[in-house]
Amino acid sequence: MRHMSDLPGRSDKICPDCKRLLPRTEFHSDRRRTGGLAFYCKSCANARSEVSRRKRGVSPQRRSATPVGQGLKWCPDCEQIKPLADFPTIRAKASGRHSYCKPCHNDRSKEPAQRLYGGTREYHLRRRYGVGQKEFDELLAEQGGVCAICERPDPEHLDHDHRTGWVRGILCFNCNGGLGQFRDSPMRLARAITYLRGTTWQRALIHPGVYQMCSPTRGRPPSPRS
Incomplete structure (x- = not known):
């Protein structure tokens, strides 16, 4: 049953602990409760909090020695x-x-992270991918120290299957982001390759050691500058 002092619009409220009728400003805000105010007044809530902290062996709450202004x-x-x-x-x-x-x-x-894993890097790898820096270094060594796609040296991003969580390789920033933009879809990547082959100038082998530039099969040239 709601107390009349809990109803919105009232200018005062009774604290059930100290039984005092106090202005609403003497209560902490609590969006979860009807009326938007805490059950106990600020002084009673603080006293109850300190008792609870002592029972749990938590050190007393520290407060500023000087008044803290608005904002x-x-x-x-x-x-x-x-x-x-x-x-x-x-x-x-x-x-x-x-x-x-x-x-x-x-x-x-x-x-x-520092205490349990020796650093944020190890913590990040363990939490997100289930491997550590040691496994990362071993996988990078298997790739020859380069990105598994573009072969750029010293890649830093661990690539994984977002559906299964299976670690796939080490990629550079651009290649890792590119796979993400294509949503790891081989079909989308194949269509992108087909698109590029049809819209980009290609170098075609017409004789051993002799190449010829072939124009795109579709698209339109840029408009001449006025």
Whole structure:
């Protein structure tokens, strides 16, 4: 049963914990609840949060020693007050921003990868493709250290079958992107080859060691410049 103070448009609300009738500004926003406000007032919610943190063995929440103005936010890691734009966005929090600023947030994201895998590169390969840098280097050595398609040296992109996840080879940026644009479809690639052969000047062998340039079979020449 909804309390009358929870109805939209009311200017005050009763906190069921401290039993006080308080302005709606004394409650955190909560889009999931009717009326858009949290169940408990800010002071009671903070007290309950601290009790829960102590039971779970979590260290007390740190707060800024100086007041934080409108449009600003304090980062607990670097202990600096920064504009809200310096914090990553997140829909799950009422403030719409992460607790840590972007540099600190990125460092925290890299820490598990460094600790568990020795670096973000190994973490990325293991998480997405199921192989590590060792397997990557072995596969590249089997290809002679070049892209499996254009043979450009030192390719860096691991190609895989998006349907099965099977690793296929190491490609350069352009070849890997090209396969993706053609959606890994041999039929589309074959049609592209047919299209290029019909619209591009070709060098045809007419005698041993003698070639002749043949014009496209379809298409139209560019308009003469005015």
